[in-house]
Amino acid sequence: MITIQDVAKAAGVSVATVSRVLNNHPSVSEKTREKVQRTIDQLNYQPNLLGRNLRRSETKMILVLLQNIANPFYSKIVKGMEDVGYKNGYHIMICNTDSDPIKENAYLKLLKNRLVDGVVFMAPVISDEELTEISKNYCVVQCCEYKEFADVSSVSIDNEAAAYKATQHLISQGHRRIGLINGNSGIISESQREKGYKRALQEAGIEIDSQLIMYDSYGYRGGQRAAKYFLSIDKRPTAIFAVSDIIAIGAIKEIKEKGLSVPKDMAVVGFDDTGIASMYDPPLTTVAQPRYDLGRVTMEIMLERIRNNEAESKRVFLEHSLIIRESTVG
């Protein structure tokens, strides 16, 4: 392996000068710079970042902890983070936690052991207090899901307002019995979306019927199960608001399988506007999150925090929008 020493010797200068050339330090004469650069090129020298990282005590790596990359919701968010990181010389490291606290903890070691300069939590399972504590010593930002009582920056949409808008849309289509298929993993968006759903009903003078609120796992099967239940009850709903596209699609599949039509017999709204929403049959009405920007802003806040460790934590909410497609409008 070629080291800075080898380059220094070959170029007839000291390692300090080579280092200065590598880092574009101004106090190197043009002549020397050229000579050193030529030697670097000749030897095809690549600085060993392990040495640099140790000395600088930084790695220019950001860890992104998400539940599972299988979730199509994440891809554009990660893209936003990557683009901003890349521009600033940072690399992104994506890791699946499977919402397993043990795994999450294992990855947090990378932070504590200085192998990454910061961590983005997409769905923290750690407690509010621990998260706040970690944030005192390390750079942490939350994206989309966040811990309400943790004093740690977060970037998300206003889930309550988004759910309110989605439910209102169903009401405006004449629906009075509207089912909610919520997740059951205890993340903050669930309770916020339920609040928005309830507020829309209340404001429209519709009584909240706990029979119409189902909790199941995120995913296709959860949607199928919930829809099956809704179709089985006495006064079945005429519309469903599902807190994710995949849940909504599971529900639609179930409804169609029963020989019913979407949206005529049952309207369905999803959430996230993942790729499948527009591809499905019928195309899905859904709440679009500004995914790229969620990632972009998250990374901007992260870099700000890395540069100024004293930066105050903040909550940022980005705009969402309701995308109306054929699953709710005949």
Place this chain on the structure above:
Amino acid sequence: MITIQDVAKAAGVSVATVSRVLNNHPSVSEKTREKVQRTIDQLNYQPNLLGRNLRRSETKMILVLLQNIANPFYSKIVKGMEDVGYKNGYHIMICNTDSDPIKENAYLKLLKNRLVDGVVFMAPVISDEELTEISKNYCVVQCCEYKEFADVSSVSIDNEAAAYKATQHLISQGHRRIGLINGNSGIISESQREKGYKRALQEAGIEIDSQLIMYDSYGYRGGQRAAKYFLSIDKRPTAIFAVSDIIAIGAIKEIKEKGLSVPKDMAVVGFDDTGIASMYDPPLTTVAQPRYDLGRVTMEIMLERIRNNEAESKRVFLEHSLIIRESTVG
């Protein structure tokens, strides 16, 4: 920051002894070990991995280069890699290349700069020669897609045989005019699958009609465009083999939109058995790859190579299977 020096001082031993305790070196007396461990716990000392990495010249990180994590095909593969890596103390770093040679090259710097111990290519854009060259000095494995003439280990399925089987299935359903929707990105699976498609036709005594072979970008739109074309030509095909599920779904959407039925008017086969295949309406007949195992085996070969740098490169082919659903069978 607490260093090994602090621990040594507090415990009244040398740094060497602390290091030995950290690394479970046998030549430490039980008494000393306990004393040091107590101090470590008391100070909540976390070894700085930057120091360790520099000294050991390894980072226990593996870089996985894929085109884009948005592709649902990857998630289980990555899971397989992670599980094996995790068990062996390795972390996985996922990076999107967008098939951009510049980005790919930038990430390869992480390898050359020693920031990762190895690289998995899921879709190399680099040339066969360069790849072979890199593999001489660094640990590299290819997964799913690979460079045919690069002397670098790879793990994949037999794409030719899989496409042969898929096409044969359509033939067995009585189809004689079978369209192929292939990708146009030049990866090896494209030509292999086309070969398999052609072989199945030839063996069944069906003439190959170049009118029935379309090349478009991977993705929903590509599928739609190709289907639109197939529906417009004179002697339209009665079945389509698409080289990815998303392409197939784009095609189905287009077919249904024209008021035709799948599979009655047009049967469709996809590839990969991604989640959407079973969720779609109709559920999609597709070729399932052993995705978890592809990842698992890839990582096993990687670790083998890391441990024994002299290990020979090899090509591993895992079993695939055709999953028949309603998009081809009434």
Place this chain on the structure above:
DNA sequence: AGGTCATATGTAACCCATTACATAGGAGGA
């Protein structure tokens, strides 16, 4: 000429953990 100052470069400490080698101290045998 002598002094001041800026520029360019070198020397060596430093980041933190690992480990080869050295050594102290105790056990056991002659």
Place this chain on the structure above:
DNA sequence: TCCTCCTATGTAATGGGTTACATATGACCT
């Protein structure tokens, strides 16, 4: 008692950069 050998521990070199500080060189001024 003296010697050998083993165990436990310490000392210091090491990995590859970065950078504070020291110094050499030369320009410019009086």
